[in-house]
Amino acid sequence: MSDKTQAIFTGDRCLSCTSCMANCPVMAAIKDYRGPKLVGPAHGRMHFSQEDVEATLEFCSNCKSCDRACPSGVAVSTLNMLKRAEFYKTHPHTQAEDMIAHGERAGKMVRKIPFGATFANIGMSIGKALNIFDKLGLAGERNMPAYASDPFKEFFPRIKQTAADKKVVLFTGCYINDNEPHVGEAFVKVMNANGYEVLIDKEFNCCGSPLVVTGYLDEAKQHADNNAARILEWKKKNIPVVTPCTSCSLMLKEEYHELFGEEKFHEAAQNVFDAFEFLEILQERGEFNDNLKPINQKFLYHVPCHLKSQAIGLPAANILEEAGAKVQTADAGCCGISGNYGFRKDKYEISMKIGAKLFERVKKKDFDKVISDCGTCRMQIHHGSGIKPCHPIEILAAAYG
Amino acid sequence: MEKATVVVIGGGATGLGILRDLSMRGVKALLVEKNDLVNGASSRYHGLLHSGGRYAVKDQEAARECIIENQIMRKIGKSCVEPCGGMFTRLDIDDESYEELWVKGCADSGIEATPITLDEAFKLEPRLSRKHVKSAYLVPDAAVDGFRMSWQLVDSSKRYGGQVKTYTEVIGFDTVSGELRGVKVRDHFTGEEYEIGCDIAVNAAGGWAGFVGKIAGVEIGVQPDKGTLIAFNQRIVNHVVNRLHKSSDGDIFVPHGSITILGTSSMSVPDPEDTSTSREEVESLLKIGEQTFEDLRDFRILRTFAGSRPLYIPPGGAVGRSASRGFAIVDHERDGLKGFFTIVGGKFTTYRLMAEKMCNQICAKLGNKTPCRTAEEPLVEEVPQADKDRAKKFFPSYGVNLAATRLGVERFKKVVERLEAEPESRELVCECENVTRAEVEEICKDDTSFIVNDVRRRTRIGMGTCQGNFCALRAAAIFSDLGVEPSAKNSLERLKEFLQGRWKGIRPVLLGRTLRETEMTRAIYELSMNVTGGEPQ
Numbered sequence: 001m002s003d004k005t006q007a008i009f010t011g012d013r014c015l016s017c018t019s020c021m022a023n024c025p026v027m028a029a030i031k032d033y034r035g036p037k038l039v040g041p042a043h044g045r046m047h048f049s050q051e052d053v054e055a056t057l058e059f060c061s062n063c064k065s066c067d068r069a070c071p072s073g074v075a076v077s078t079l080n081m082l083k084r085a086e087f088y089k090t091h092p093h094t095q096a097e098d099m100i101a102h103g104e105r106a107g108k109m110v111r112k113i114p115f116g117a118t119f120a121n122i123g124m125s126i127g128k129a130l131n132i133f134d135k136l137g138l139a140g141e142r143n144m145p146a147y148a149s150d151p152f153k154e155f156f157p158r159i160k161q162t163a164a165d166k167k168v169v170l171f172t173g174c175y176i177n178d179n180e181p182h183v184g185e186a187f188v189k190v191m192n193a194n195g196y197e198v199l200i201d202k203e204f205n206c207c208g209s210p211l212v213v214t215g216y217l218d219e220a221k222q223h224a225d226n227n228a229a230r231i232l233e234w235k236k237k238n239i240p241v242v243t244p245c246t247s248c249s250l251m252l253k254e255e256y257h258e259l260f261g262e263e264k265f266h267e268a269a270q271n272v273f274d275a276f277e278f279l280e281i282l283q284e285r286g287e288f289n290d291n292l293k294p295i296n297q298k299f300l301y302h303v304p305c306h307l308k309s310q311a312i313g314l315p316a317a318n319i320l321e322e323a324g325a326k327v328q329t330a331d332a333g334c335c336g337i338s339g340n341y342g343f344r345k346d347k348y349e350i351s352m353k354i355g356a357k358l359f360e361r362v363k364k365k366d367f368d369k370v371i372s373d374c375g376t377c378r379m380q381i382h383h384g385s386g387i388k389p390c391h392p393i394e395i396l397a398a399a400y401g
Numbered sequence: 402m403e404k405a406t407v408v409v410i411g412g413g414a415t416g417l418g419i420l421r422d423l424s425m426r427g428v429k430a431l432l433v434e435k436n437d438l439v440n441g442a443s444s445r446y447h448g449l450l451h452s453g454g455r456y457a458v459k460d461q462e463a464a465r466e467c468i469i470e471n472q473i474m475r476k477i478g479k480s481c482v483e484p485c486g487g488m489f490t491r492l493d494i495d496d497e498s499y500e501e502l503w504v505k506g507c508a509d510s511g512i513e514a515t516p517i518t519l520d521e522a523f524k525l526e527p528r529l530s531r532k533h534v535k536s537a538y539l540v541p542d543a544a545v546d547g548f549r550m551s552w553q554l555v556d557s558s559k560r561y562g563g564q565v566k567t568y569t570e571v572i573g574f575d576t577v578s579g580e581l582r583g584v585k586v587r588d589h590f591t592g593e594e595y596e597i598g599c600d601i602a603v604n605a606a607g608g609w610a611g612f613v614g615k616i617a618g619v620e621i622g623v624q625p626d627k628g629t630l631i632a633f634n635q636r637i638v639n640h641v642v643n644r645l646h647k648s649s650d651g652d653i654f655v656p657h658g659s660i661t662i663l664g665t666s667s668m669s670v671p672d673p674e675d676t677s678t679s680r681e682e683v684e685s686l687l688k689i690g691e692q693t694f695e696d697l698r699d700f701r702i703l704r705t706f707a708g709s710r711p712l713y714i715p716p717g718g719a720v721g722r723s724a725s726r727g728f729a730i731v732d733h734e735r736d737g738l739k740g741f742f743t744i745v746g747g748k749f750t751t752y753r754l755m756a757e758k759m760c761n762q763i764c765a766k767l768g769n770k771t772p773c774r775t776a777e778e779p780l781v782e783e784v785p786q787a788d789k790d791r792a793k794k795f796f797p798s799y800g801v802n803l804a805a806t807r808l809g810v811e812r813f814k815k816v817v818e819r820l821e822a823e824p825e826s827r828e829l830v831c832e833c834e835n836v837t838r839a840e841v842e843e844i845c846k847d848d849t850s851f852i853v854n855d856v857r858r859r860t861r862i863g864m865g866t867c868q869g870n871f872c873a874l875r876a877a878a879i880f881s882d883l884g885v886e887p888s889a890k891n892s893l894e895r896l897k898e899f900l901q902g903r904w905k906g907i908r909p910v911l912l913g914r915t916l917r918e919t920e921m922t923r924a925i926y927e928l929s930m931n932v933t934g935g936e937p938q
Contacts, residue, residue, distance in 0.1 A: 004699065009699075011635070012634055012635050012699075012700055012701050013701065013914060014866060015866070015867065015914065015917055015918045015921060016832060016833055016865075016866045016867035016870065016871060016918075017921055018871070034797075037832070038797075038829075038832060041866075042832055042833055042835075042865075042866070043798065043799055043835075044635075045634070045635055045636075045659040045660075045833070045865065045866065046659055046799040046800070046803075046834075046835055047799060048636055048656070048658075048659065049658075049659075049799050049800075049802050049803050050799060050801065050802040050803075052798045052799045052801075053798060054798040054799075055798070072914070072917070
């Protein structure tokens with residue numbers, strides 16, 4: 001077979017063992033979902049029989065718990081996303097779906113207006129108060145992520161860096177760029193402390209994750225082509241692409257290939273690293289700068305699903321522990337938000353039900369701070385428990401003083 | 402004493418075709434079968450409705466019969482034929498001059514063979530070997546489900562008064578001065594022996610025709626010729642894909658519902674009951690198959706199975722692949738047994754024509770002048786679209802059409818009503834083949850379901866990815882609740898029997914993912930229920 005890791009070829013490996021169903025957080029929250037095995041590989045064998053739509057396909061959040069549970073390497077969730085894209089070929093997207101899939105576009109629009117971020121944030125507060133989001137089909141209970149006054153990419157040239165031979169390119173991702181640029185700033189500080197100069201590539205697009213889960217596969221493919229081409233350019237120069245966003249890194253490293261199956265995605269993936277994965281490599285090589293203030297804090301670490309899917313262990317926990325921190329994993333499963341899933345009005349309750357165990361754990365407050373590498377996980381934890389988490393890179397940056 | 406004008410012996414395609422034909426002509430006919438329906442070559446085969454392309458060079462008469470019957474079956478068998486179309490592909494290692502002969506043979510036999518470019522061929526069949534395939538043609542092959550067809554023939558016969566007794570074995574013939582009076586049979590389950598009075602008996606026992614002849618004291622030249630096939634877990638092909646060369650082993654792939662069947666081998670065997678398969682046969686089929694599909698070994702094999710073609714061997718005739726696929730009708734009056742006929746040989750695609758010719762002879766004897774109508778009337782009515790639309794609300798997705806063609810109008814209606822009234826009956830018994838509890842329940846309580854395997858053949862439970870791993874227990878439980886036979890209550894035995902049946906086809910392909918699957922089955926049934934497969938034999 002030309003490529004055995006492409007999702008469509010993995011369905012045949014299913015043994016029907018049901019591990020995916022036993023590990024699906026959505027199934028545990030709502031019994032209407034027929035579950036990953038049936039909707040993915042099992043139905044995949046039956047598609048020949050008639051044109052049809054599996055109504056419960058919409059429940060899949062693409063958290064990828066099924067892929068991780070599968071002992072046979074079936075890319076269950078990606079099979080679901082491919083099928084979802086097919087569904088939207090003949091069904092129009094709602095306005096809400098268009099919105100939550102195109103965060104990058106909205107961000108760019110906001111930046112075109114003077115004081116756009118301020119107005120947009122005020123607009124979102126008013127919108128929430130007037131229940132407009134709810135009427136659009138969004139979860140009215142949530143705050144939409146507020147825009148930072150300056151997006152990271154604008155703000156970046158003003159950061160003072162010492163030029164260095166060793167360089168990395170930061171793939172900011174939409175959330176860090178538009179909403180939490182301080183995470184990007186922390187990343188730059190950490191990399192500088194380790195002797196790396198950070199570069200930015202304005203040609204990068206949104207990784208495409210929100211597009212894929214909302215069924216905009218053609219657009220996602222355009223993003224994938226562009227991003228892979230850029231990554232390969234940097235690869236030629238021996239400059240790695242690093243991102244502190246675990247959903248972005250998973251998309252760049254694995255999902256492009258699972259979805260679209262071209263060799264270039266494999267090649268590009270070799271030049272992409274999660275931020276702490278990169279730091280851990282430095283540590284293994286003895287190149288990690290351990291000249292930092294001892295971190296005498298206790299952290300509760302929510303490990304994002306999309307980090308688990310990368311099978312690289314818990315590099316953030318390891319690095320922080322080396323620096324003296326106490327890190328305990330929350331071990332409470334998926335937070336439930338899964339990218340834009342929990343922002344859908346009709347998925348809000350499911351999302352909160354899935355996250356309930358994690359919220360309970362967080363509310364115990366037997367730690368100094370909650371950390372998590374994923375932006376939407378952090379939003380969900382904040383929303384569900386009232387406690388605001390931060391990215392572990394912020395802790396490390398602070399320790400470098 | 403039970404009586405019928407004609408007793409048909411053998412519940413394969415030929416026998417059932419005769420039952421239907423006679424019933425439609427108003428002849429009181431009863432069919433006896435020692436096992437379940439289509440237990441022989443009529444289900445242990447490719448499921449290929451030949452266009453005739455396969456015979457276009459060697460036997461143009463057979464080719465012409467095939468294309469005519471193919472068109473008839475497409476018309477009357479909409480609920481069992483999948484008109485997927487066929488493709489003939491010549492590989493670099495195949496004789497180029499054969500291609501010319503074949504093209505001419507198709508034209509002479511009335512088979513439309515449309516040449517296509519390699520680009521088109523790879524577009525239609527993306528998994529074809531780019532390296533080996535050198536030319537390709539489209540032909541009107543199709544897939545036909547032998548199980549489904551058999552039950553539809555029964556349903557059709559029953560409408561005209563035809564009767565069927567499965568698990569009823571012929572043990573003797575009652576004759577008075579060279580004239581047949583009746584057929585003696587034994588009930589497989591109760592052991593009861595009784596006679597069915599008749600004027601005429603037709604031996605349509607396929608591979609077993611020689612044995613039945615022996616009971617009647619006549620000799621019949623039938624050579625069981627075993628063919629082994631492999632069932633793959635998915636549709637590897639969209640069309641029936643044939644090798645364009647002199648007919649040989651392992652050169653046809655048929656998309657058969659959710660699976661793909663590759664076959665066959667050809668081996669003379671003494672006993673038609675021999676449906677054993679071996680690792681060697683599987684290996685040799687794969688070796689040939691991967692010439693057409695290079696990545697064949699990457700696909701999960703579900704199981705292997707074998708059946709025996711009943712080749713008719715006239716005195717001094719050839720055997721094996723060179724034996725004719727034609728058929729013969731013998732009136733044993735010439736052997737001193739008046740009222741006894743044998744029909745033997747032939748192939749699944751032309752079963753209807755064989756039945757017609759047989760029935761013409763019988764009707765001539767009976768003085769019945771009603772013409773054959775089996776080519777005009779559909780086997781079963783199609784389930785109306787309105788019923789299907791209504792059903793969509795309760796059925797699993799991708800399941801309505803398959804269930805509708807499996808069940809037929811009446812049973813489908815009942816199943817939909819059950820699904821509507823009892824939400825819990827919507828759950829799936831078989832998750833791989835998408836079979837609801839309502840459907841399994843409906844078939845379990847049918848008086849033709851004696852063991853769980855009978856339910857399997859009619860619903861496809863246990864025939865998908867997990868090969869009974871998850872449905873065996875569920876099905877045995879439902880069967881013990883609803884099965885009409887007292888033996889149904891012995892659910893543990895029924896469960897074991899069912900699992901053994903699955904195991905038989907898995908053993909020769911116990912490698913890779915199939916081995917993993919089997920280990921899971923073993924773990925579930927051995928550890929949780931102490932079902933171990935019994936003592937080693």
